[in-house]
Amino acid sequence: MELKAGIIGCGSITKFRHAPEYKANPYVKHIVFYDRNPERAEALAAMFGGSVALSVDELLDDPTIDIISDCSSNEFHHIYSTKALLKGKHVLCEKPISLTIEDANKIIEAGKKSGKILMVDHNQRFTRAHQKAREIIERGELGRVLTFKTTFGHKGPEHWGINKTNSTWFFKKERSRFGVAGDLGIHKVDVIHYLLKDQIEQVSAFQGALDKVDENGLPIEVCDNIVCSLKTVQGRLGTASFSWTYYGEEDNSTIIYCEKGILKIYHGDEYQLQIIYNNGEIVNYQLESIQTNDHQTNSGVIDEFIDCVRFNKAPLVSGEDALASLKVILGIMEAAETNTVVMI
Structure with missing residues (x-):
C-alpha cells in the first residue's frame, strides 16, 4: 500500500x-x-x-x-x-x-x-524508555506505585518556532490558550496516564509569566512556568513542573517511587532508564536518547500512524486519550487561576 x-x-x-x-x-x-x-x-x-x-x-x-x-x-x-x-x-x-x-x-x-x-501526537508514549518503564511497573517488580514527580522544560518556543522571534503564536492567549502547560505539560500528563495506567483526577497549581516578554517587550499573556500537585484515581500523589525558562539545559525527566524502589526516566545522559532497588542494587538501561529541540531523532509517531492506517489498528494515542489529558490541563489552569483544588 x-x-x-x-x-x-x-x-x-x-x-x-x-x-x-x-x-x-x-x-x-x-x-x-x-x-x-x-x-x-x-x-x-x-x-x-x-x-x-x-x-x-x-x-x-x-x-x-x-x-x-x-x-x-x-x-x-x-x-x-x-x-x-x-x-x-x-x-x-x-x-x-x-x-x-x-x-x-x-x-x-x-x-x-x-x-x-x-x-x-503525544509522542512520549513512543520512547523506548517510557515503554520499558511501563512494562516494569505493569509486571509489579517494584510493587505498587506510591508517588511520582515529572518535569518538562526548555528555553522556550521562541527558540524553536519557525520565525525564531518573541512574536511566536505560543505566546498569544487566543492561539495557544494554555502557554507552557499546553505546550509541554500536556505531554507529561499523558505519559503519567500511560505509565501508571491511571488517570489524574485532582489538581492544584501555581503559574506565572516569570520571564518571557512578547515582541513589544511586555510580559507574555500566558504562563511560562507552572508547578502542580496531582492525585490520581488510584490514589497516587505527584508533582509536576513545566517551564519555558530552563535556560541551561532541557529537562524531560520523570521519577516513579514504588514500594520496592525507584524508576528514573531520562534523568541522566548516560542511562535513559534506571531502577534503584530498596536494597541498593542499581539496574541501568541504555536506550535511545529522548528528542530535544536541539537533537532531532525519529519519534516513531509517523511510523505508528502509517501502521495503524495500513493494518486498520487502534492507535497508541486515541482521541479519548488526548481528551483525558486535555481535561487535566484545563483543571490545572483553573486551579492556578482560582487558587483552588480542582476535581477533573
Whole structure:
C-alpha cells in the first residue's frame, strides 16, 4: 500500500518531525504541503520533494490524499481535523487535541462517524524508555506505585518556532490558550496516564509569566512556568513542573517511587532508564536518547500512524486519550487561576 500524505501547517513541527518522518517511511509516496504563508509550504515542498496546495479545501478535497497531519496552531485543530476526518482522511493531530472539551469531542465524533483513524501526537508514549518503564511497573517488580514527580522544560518556543522571534503564536492567549502547560505539560500528563495506567483526577497549581516578554517587550499573556500537585484515581500523589525558562539545559525527566524502589526516566545522559532497588542494587538501561529541540531523532509517531492506517489498528494515542489529558490541563489552569483544588 502506497499512501499520499497532506500536511496542514508548515512550522517547525512539520519541518523537523512530520515531513522528514513521512519522507523516511517506505509506504509514503508523496507529501502535499499547505500553509497560509505559501512560501513556507513551497520551501518544505522543495526540501522534501513534495507539492503545494493553495488552500485547506484543495488539500482535503484531493481524493488521492489518504492521510493528513494537522500541524496547525492549537485554535484550528477542531476545524481542520474534523473536516479532514469527514472528508474521509485518516488524521494525525498535533497536541493538544483542542482548546476545549466541546471542540475535542467534535473531532472524536468525526472520527467515529467517518470510521477513519484519529491519532494524536503525544509522542512520549513512543520512547523506548517510557515503554520499558511501563512494562516494569505493569509486571509489579517494584510493587505498587506510591508517588511520582515529572518535569518538562526548555528555553522556550521562541527558540524553536519557525520565525525564531518573541512574536511566536505560543505566546498569544487566543492561539495557544494554555502557554507552557499546553505546550509541554500536556505531554507529561499523558505519559503519567500511560505509565501508571491511571488517570489524574485532582489538581492544584501555581503559574506565572516569570520571564518571557512578547515582541513589544511586555510580559507574555500566558504562563511560562507552572508547578502542580496531582492525585490520581488510584490514589497516587505527584508533582509536576513545566517551564519555558530552563535556560541551561532541557529537562524531560520523570521519577516513579514504588514500594520496592525507584524508576528514573531520562534523568541522566548516560542511562535513559534506571531502577534503584530498596536494597541498593542499581539496574541501568541504555536506550535511545529522548528528542530535544536541539537533537532531532525519529519519534516513531509517523511510523505508528502509517501502521495503524495500513493494518486498520487502534492507535497508541486515541482521541479519548488526548481528551483525558486535555481535561487535566484545563483543571490545572483553573486551579492556578482560582487558587483552588480542582476535581477533573
